[in-house]
Amino acid sequence: MDEICQRKGRIVRRNRHLGQKTASHGFGRQFVQIAEASDVDRRQIVLVPGAAVPLLALDLPEKLRGIAREQVARRQLQDRLSLGADDIEMRPFHGLNGKGWHQVLVADTELLQTWRSQIPRGRNVVLPDYLALPTANGVWAVHADNTGVSVRLGPDDGFGGQADAALAALSEGMADPDQKPKCVLMVGEPWPELVALAQDNNVTVVENAADVAKIEGLEVPTVLTHGELACNLSRDPALVRGRLRNQIKPWRWPVALLMIAIALWTASDLLEIQRLRAERIAIQTATEQVVRDVFVPNGPILDVRSQVQQAEAAMRQSSVTDNEVPNALALFERVGVTIHGSGARMLRASSLDGTRLDLLVETSGFAAADALTSALAGNGLEILVVGSRRTQDGAGVRTELQLISTGQGGQL
Numbered sequence: 001m002d003e004i005c006q007r008k009g010r011i012v013r014r015n016r017h018l019g020q021k022t023a024s025h026g027f028g029r030q031f032v033q034i035a036e037a038s039d040v041d042r043r044q045i046v047l048v049p050g051a052a053v054p055l056l057a058l059d060l061p062e063k064l065r066g067i068a069r070e071q072v073a074r075r076q077l078q079d080r081l082s083l084g085a086d087d088i089e090m091r092p093f094h095g096l097n098g099k100g101w102h103q104v105l106v107a108d109t110e111l112l113q114t115w116r117s118q119i120p121r122g123r124n125v126v127l128p129d130y131l132a133l134p135t136a137n138g139v140w141a142v143h144a145d146n147t148g149v150s151v152r153l154g155p156d157d158g159f160g161g162q163a164d165a166a167l168a169a170l171s172e173g174m175a176d177p178d179q180k181p182k183c184v185l186m187v188g189e190p191w192p193e194l195v196a197l198a199q200d201n202n203v204t205v206v207e208n209a210a211d212v213a214k215i216e217g218l219e220v221p222t223v224l225t226h227g228e229l230a231c232n233l234s235r236d237p238a239l240v241r242g243r244l245r246n247q248i249k250p251w252r253w254p255v256a257l258l259m260i261a262i263a264l265w266t267a268s269d270l271l272e273i274q275r276l277r278a279e280r281i282a283i284q285t286a287t288e289q290v291v292r293d294v295f296v297p298n299g300p301i302l303d304v305r306s307q308v309q310q311a312e313a314a315m316r317q318s319s320v321t322d323n324e325v326p327n328a329l330a331l332f333e334r335v336g337v338t339i340h341g342s343g344a345r346m347l348r349a350s351s352l353d354g355t356r357l358d359l360l361v362e363t364s365g366f367a368a369a370d371a372l373t374s375a376l377a378g379n380g381l382e383i384l385v386v387g388s389r390r391t392q393d394g395a396g397v398r399t400e401l402q403l404i405s406t407g408q409g410g411q412l
Contacts, residue, residue, distance in 0.1 A: 032044045032047065033046075034048045037120075038120065044124060047129040048127070052111060054159060055128075055158055056103065058104060060072060069101075070092065077090060088107065089107050091105040093156075103157075116234060126234040129143070131224075132224070133158070133223070136155070140152070140153055140185065141187055144163060144191040149161060170197065174197060183205075296311060338375050338376060339359075344363045344368065345361065346360075347362055348360040358400070360399075364396055365397055373399075373401070383403060384402040385400070387399070387400050388400075
């Protein structure tokens with residue numbers, strides 16, 4: 001129990017110590033000024049003077065994205081400030097606009113390195129002090145003390161500086177109907193000159209963020225809810241990108257070899273596909289040439305198989321002379337005597353094209369069917385046995401035959 005009480009006592013003393021360090025600055029317990037960062041808690045955000053980190057607006061193309069957008073922004077800053085690339089560091093201020101940012105935070109490189117060296121372990125988020133102020137549309141949040149002034153003119157604007165210069169800039173804003181706020185929120189100590197300026201312009205001044213919501217059309221200002229943490233100054237973005245490149249560098253050759261292998265495999269497949277396509281075209285061309293020379297000398301070739309079959313049937317029919325069985329009826333006359341003499345019974349005779357004779361005959365058995373087929377084939381006929389099967393009563397065999405004259409003109 002004593003150990004638990006001692007731990008609670010240490011926690012209470014630590015929180016009280018943190019509160020004493022930050023309460024005097026008016027930003028709350030989660031923030032600490034850079035001058036007191038030597039004993040900062042890892043969960044606290046370190047604030048640096050806003051006058052040293054201005055928020056500047058640039059004219060950037062809408063469609064430009066990523067590193068290219070940052071490079072164009074850096075060139076514009078160098079031209080505007082007449083400084084070298086190593087003299088300043090830049091952070092895009094995205095706010096709530098996502099990728100289409102037009103503002104940047106700018107700071108001196110040596111000064112940033114000095115601030116980073118003052119933070120133990122360098123793990124804390126570092127922000128300009130005006131980004132730690134609560135903000136909402138139509139509200140100016142102002143913090144003033146003996147070191148200077150921090151002003152948040154809305155979610156997308158803010159600055160820091162000396163009281164005289166800040167008051168002059170705020171006077172111009174009050175005179176502009178487009179920039180004039182509906183309310184001024186005083187954070188920390190009051191600033192009499194600004195209070196008088198607001199009263200002269202009929203602008204309400206409040207000291208509590210909750211009182212802002214009482215004004216029609218305004219919402220309660222909030223802290224760090226408008227993309228401020230993305231502007232962390234504790235790390236050099238160029239150094240982070242350099243480390244990332246070093247981490248990726250060992251993988252460049254394996255990835256390159258893999259991409260080359262994929263490219264070669266794809267190329268070989270494409271070559272094989274092209275070879276097969278060329279071979280198919282060559283075969284198709286040769287086939288059409290043969291069909292054109294032999295079977296279809298005139299007219300279009302639409303269906304090779306069908307047109308060749310028709311031409312072949314026509315050629316076969318035209319090659320049969322009058323003495324070599326001109327039609328199926330003559331075939332039927334030739335085979336009738338042989339079938340009758342063999343003792344077989346003709347059940348059906350038909351012809352589809354007038355040149356071929358289809359027969360269904362019934363014999364006493366398979367041997368008699370084979371003898372009949374041999375007798376017909378030996379007399380100038382081409383015989384095709386379609387099928388043979390026993391009758392239902394098993395007393396005989398039915399055989400289906402196709403007969404075509406071979407042109408030898410033998411006697412049956």
